[in-house]
Amino acid sequence: MKFLLLLAQHDTDFRAKELIAIAEMEKIELNLENYKEDSPFVEVDLPSEDEARRLVQRSFLTRGIYRILAQGSSMDEVHESNKKNLAVYDEFMNKSFKVEFNCYQGTRSKESQLTEINNLGYTNLNGRISLKNPEVRFVFLEDYDQYNPTPKYIWLATLVSSTARSVIDIYDLKKRKHVGTTSFEAELALVTTNMAQIRKGDIVYDPFSGTGSFPIAAAYHGAYVFASDIDRRPLRNYGLNFAQYNTSKNFLDSLEMDFTHDAFQSRLKFDAIICDPPYGIRERLVVCGAAKPERFIGKEHILVDNELSHRRRDYIATKKPVELSTILQNLLDFAATRLNVGRRLAFWLPVEDRDVETTKIPLHTDLEFKYVSVQKFSKWERWLLTYEKRPHGDKGPEIPISLTDDFREKYYTRYRGQK
Numbered sequence: 001m002k003f004l005l006l007l008a009q010h011d012t013d014f015r016a017k018e019l020i021a022i023a024e025m026e027k028i029e030l031n032l033e034n035y036k037e038d039s040p041f042v043e044v045d046l047p048s049e050d051e052a053r054r055l056v057q058r059s060f061l062t063r064g065i066y067r068i069l070a071q072g073s074s075m076d077e078v079h080e081s082n083k084k085n086l087a088v089y090d091e092f093m094n095k096s097f098k099v100e101f102n103c104y105q106g107t108r109s110k111e112s113q114l115t116e117i118n119n120l121g122y123t124n125l126n127g128r129i130s131l132k133n134p135e136v137r138f139v140f141l142e143d144y145d146q147y148n149p150t151p152k153y154i155w156l157a158t159l160v161s162s163t164a165r166s167v168i169d170i171y172d173l174k175k176r177k178h179v180g181t182t183s184f185e186a187e188l189a190l191v192t193t194n195m196a197q198i199r200k201g202d203i204v205y206d207p208f209s210g211t212g213s214f215p216i217a218a219a220y221h222g223a224y225v226f227a228s229d230i231d232r233r234p235l236r237n238y239g240l241n242f243a244q245y246n247t248s249k250n251f252l253d254s255l256e257m258d259f260t261h262d263a264f265q266s267r268l269k270f271d272a273i274i275c276d277p278p279y280g281i282r283e284r285l286v287v288c289g290a291a292k293p294e295r296f297i298g299k300e301h302i303l304v305d306n307e308l309s310h311r312r313r314d315y316i317a318t319k320k321p322v323e324l325s326t327i328l329q330n331l332l333d334f335a336a337t338r339l340n341v342g343r344r345l346a347f348w349l350p351v352e353d354r355d356v357e358t359t360k361i362p363l364h365t366d367l368e369f370k371y372v373s374v375q376k377f378s379k380w381e382r383w384l385l386t387y388e389k390r391p392h393g394d395k396g397p398e399i400p401i402s403l404t405d406d407f408r409e410k411y412y413t414r415y416r417g418q419k
């Protein structure tokens, strides 16, 4: 069956990969050879409406999927092709319906819309017209070139399924109770959960959780989430956000912990690891330890209320700066041992624009690299990298983390004129 995908027209580098990730998860064969980066329309062949629904239902960058009834370069061609396919209308008989227009980069006047709706008289649709809650939505989807009043292509189709886009507004940071300077925008945090194929019942971990943007997004799918951060402050009101989204039961725990010195039992495994590691811009890039260890010699036995100070719950561990590459290599190694086979790591990597050409995608022998999607800012980019844990014994190539060590340095000297 022929379907038309209507995609969001932003974050275009994420749209196709999000659909591929969902298709793989749902075991749907998806061919995106008609996909164009500069168009919101993609024609796809799928076995049935059920597959079409499953493909888009959890997509955040797709607006809807439509079953194509007729198509052409002009309204005349659309009606001609529609008349050759009238048998299909039998299934819409006696059903309430509505006819809509969805024009990309153009408009059609109300009068012209009415004319085209009346022109559909030959379909002999006999159901009730319902503008609010129709059983069938017929839609003319029109593709215009900017500033050209005539559409270059038109599809007549029925809406099969809307998508998860309405969730983005509910999870909007502006409406969230507990946010901070590091909170990650809701839309791409939710997209990250699709790249990582997070499903109901999964155990998901964010090792740099800050205010929890990724665990909150994972809990939306019904996953059980676990979070940690070296900074205890953002963890304080963590539960508020889960309560706001009615997902408190999905929040397992949050831990103040240096990710490079994790405290997990060796048998603990995760179904997904998703995160935005620290770049040192809005937050500290540190690990536990002393930059000048000599200052602490002889202070190991300091007592507070007869308790060793470093054993007390209120002890704040000394931290020392660390390079981003060390943190990221730790992250790949951690995912390689802690992910269940076939499950995913998705994380964000900052890349300065002068490094874009030379930065290599890091590879770990136990993780299969799946995709990279790029979000561009004026002078730097943020790459979303997705990996999948290989089956035991299956080894791939290795490329160590490179070139990002001085991201903080470059960011401050180049864009802010300061360090």
Ligand SMILES: C[S@@+](CC[C@H](N)C(=O)[O-])C[C@H]1O[C@@H](n2cnc3c(N)ncnc32)[C@H](O)[C@@H]1O
Pocket: 180, 182, 183, 184, 207, 208, 209, 210, 211, 212, 213, 214, 228, 229, 230, 231, 234, 257, 258, 259, 260, 275, 276, 277, 278, 279, 283, 284, 285, 286, 287, 288
């Ligand atoms: C880019 S922020 C992530 C923000 C988070 N996604 C949110 O929604 O707020 C990176 C976080 O990593 C934490 N961090 C820095 N070094 C760390 C370490 N060694 N172990 C664990 N967390 C660390 C920082 O405190 C910060 O909260």
